[in-house]
Amino acid sequence: MSSPDTRSVHAGEPIPRIEGAVALPIFQTATYTHDDPEASPRYVRYNNSPNHEALHGKLAALAQTESALVTASGMAAISSALLSLLGAGDHLVAPRGLYGGTLDLFDDLLPQFDIGYTLVAEDTPEAWAAAVQPNTTVLYAESIANPLLEVPDLAAMVDFADAHDLVAVIDNTFASPVNLRPAELGFDIVLHSATKYLGGHSDLAAGVVAGPNDLLDGVRHTTKLLGGMLDPHACFLLHRSLKTLGVRVRQQNETAQAVAEALDHHDGVARVRYPGLPSHPDHDRARTLLDGFGGMVSFNLAPQAQVDAFFDALSLPVRAPSLGGVETLITQPIHTSHKNVDPAVRDELRITERFVRLSVGLEGAEDLVDDITTALDASLDS
Numbered sequence: 001m002s003s004p005d006t007r008s009v010h011a012g013e014p015i016p017r018i019e020g021a022v023a024l025p026i027f028q029t030a031t032y033t034h035d036d037p038e039a040s041p042r043y044v045r046y047n048n049s050p051n052h053e054a055l056h057g058k059l060a061a062l063a064q065t066e067s068a069l070v071t072a073s074g075m076a077a078i079s080s081a082l083l084s085l086l087g088a089g090d091h092l093v094a095p096r097g098l099y100g101g102t103l104d105l106f107d108d109l110l111p112q113f114d115i116g117y118t119l120v121a122e123d124t125p126e127a128w129a130a131a132v133q134p135n136t137t138v139l140y141a142e143s144i145a146n147p148l149l150e151v152p153d154l155a156a157m158v159d160f161a162d163a164h165d166l167v168a169v170i171d172n173t174f175a176s177p178v179n180l181r182p183a184e185l186g187f188d189i190v191l192h193s194a195t196k197y198l199g200g201h202s203d204l205a206a207g208v209v210a211g212p213n214d215l216l217d218g219v220r221h222t223t224k225l226l227g228g229m230l231d232p233h234a235c236f237l238l239h240r241s242l243k244t245l246g247v248r249v250r251q252q253n254e255t256a257q258a259v260a261e262a263l264d265h266h267d268g269v270a271r272v273r274y275p276g277l278p279s280h281p282d283h284d285r286a287r288t289l290l291d292g293f294g295g296m297v298s299f300n301l302a303p304q305a306q307v308d309a310f311f312d313a314l315s316l317p318v319r320a321p322s323l324g325g326v327e328t329l330i331t332q333p334i335h336t337s338h339k340n341v342d343p344a345v346r347d348e349l350r351i352t353e354r355f356v357r358l359s360v361g362l363e364g365a366e367d368l369v370d371d372i373t374t375a376l377d378a379s380l381d382s
């Protein structure tokens, strides 16, 4: 199965199909008969129902890894993976521009396990080298970072991790496996909030950890202990969504490019951040690394634009946190994903009231561009 679209549809499907069912039914049962005491039991918290197993096969095929594991949310994937890879006395290095929930986890949870971390401002091997300590074991990144949409030098990160014997971990939520498969670059562990593009319809919470069998065994064990497994009904929804991942994400890439270009030409906008625009600082790198620039567009409203008037005048984008769904979602990260981040760090990253993050959905591009530019006009008129 050379095409990711073919893998989305066919990989992981049970052979033979269970009772001939073309769509995998929901195994809404918490436990399973265990007549052979030598065999491993099936139990819902062990993430090993037929729904989980089919998903694991599909997700590993999409990520191009040996193994994959679904979890109850993106945060369950991140926490299970990190608490499996890091132990007391260990240390992690990451860029400072990450999803706010991940930064909160570093701040609030890692110290309780005596795990240290250093956030790095510069995306260079020199800066990472300055941050690495003798006890550093993990290098962590996001492939397209939330919310500034930076694209780190991923190839250099993998080389650096190899040279320093670090496990290279990447959150690939914003790119999705359609636009990037970090394992092909050499990342060891790939994480997703499947609540976003993989689920794609804003109707489920799930996470993914993908990687080689030996590392995944540890993560599976930690997930079992922490209990962050995915419910069978959510497995079913995610499974169904994965079959349309390619067509959804490619359409979102295309519409996001049109929206970013329209924003770039509007007086109500001071700055647009979209990896597909030549003005994006990482545009050349994004062109080399990514198969598509993604469906996320961030921008700063111009000083003369009225923020409330802009939001009030929008009719299509739904004002809500999260991303990757069929409806365009719009949010001010200062009030959502980065609400709990240290205000000094937020200021440094210019995450202010005027900073807006847009998750482009599947509406017609013209309708969306029209709606957003009309709202920008209104923000200038008021």
Ligand code: PLP
Pocket: 073, 074, 075, 076, 099, 101, 142, 146, 171, 173, 174, 192, 193, 194, 195, 196, 205, 206, 207, 322, 337
């Ligand atoms: N990773 C990224 C990049 C995210 O944006 C988010 C949530 O917004 C998460 C992880 C956490 O995902 P979840 O809400 O599914 O726990």
